[in-house]
Amino acid sequence: MMMWFARNARIQLIPMESPPKTISYSCLTTKFGQMMMGTTTVPFTVDSKDQVAICVLYFIDENVAKTYDEVRKRWPKSDLCKDDARIQLVADKLFGPDKENSEAIPVAILGSEFQLSVWRALVDLKSGETCTYSQLAERMGRPTAIRAVANAVAKNEVSILIPCHRIVSQNGASKYHWGAALKQQLLKFEKSDSY
DNA sequence: GCCTATCGTGATG
DNA sequence: CATCACGATAGGC
Known part of the structure; x- marks a missing residue:
């Protein structure tokens, strides 16, 4: 059975103040079909180091090109960089056995x-x-x-x-x-x- | 089913 | 700025 995200994964919402400069993205195969994930880096609140946070997660309902266009249209000012390795790393944290007690998953959001x-x-x-x-x-x-x-x-x-x-x-x-x-x-x- | 109250957004000038 | 049209709604009739 294809893996799916952990049932009780904790989500940490991190507001962004402006659109991401670059979005690293790649595709994933999940239990409910192909998805496209995008990440960016945001500053930790505690120290000045950066951390990777998910800012895009779309289902690919037709094909990759169409979904890419949707992301492109939503984030016109961001550079989209394909980065399979980085997304795989994030996906490994997100999917798999129940991560109930593991660290929160950082999600970067931009809105009012x-x-x-x-x-x-x-x-x-x-x-x-x-x-x-x-x-x-x-x-x-x-x-x-x-x-x-x-x-x-x-x-x-x-x-x-x-x-x-x-x-x-x-x-x-x-x-x-x-x-x-x-x-x-x-x-x-x-x-x-x-x- | 159609009609209308409701309210944050984004587009437009 | 001011205005306007638009929803992944709900409730009244």
């Missing part, structure tokens, strides 16, 4: 305060747990900003790691950037205890 708070709320959702857009809005203390929350959810660059698939609409309609079918698969898998 509102978007950051939505994404932080998403990361708090546990595997197998779902939440509606309106529940999320209420949790943020912005009960009427439902559409705004949905917009922010949709801007998530890092699928799976920021688990936007766990947000569902109140009548089960539930859209997803990479297709409602994949979203259902992910949810079913997370509820099935088949890690």
Whole structure:
């Protein structure tokens, strides 16, 4: 069985102040299909050393070229550098046996305060747990900003790691950037205890 | 099903 | 700046 990310992997969200200068990327084969991962380097908060953080994680739903174009379009000012070795290193940390007690996975994000708070709320959702857009809005203390929350959810660059698939609409309609079918698969898998 | 309230974004001038 | 159109929504009818 193809490896999948650890169920209770801890995600450390690191806000960026500007788009990454360079994004090192490569493709991965996962249980739910091919993905493209991109990383950048961000400064540690404690010392001045840099660390590698994931800033892009897209499903490749058609082909690599199309997904590359999506990344290119989202990050027009960043240099995209193919770097299989670096991505493999990160992937080895992310996938495999349950990493429940291991170190947090650094994820670099760029967005408004509102978007950051939505994404932080998403990361708090546990595997197998779902939440509606309106529940999320209420949790943020912005009960009427439902559409705004949905917009922010949709801007998530890092699928799976920021688990936007766990947000569902109140009548089960539930859209997803990479297709409602994949979203259902992910949810079913997370509820099935088949890690 | 259609209609409308709602609100952060991004585009546009 | 001001304005406008646009959603991965929800609720009323």
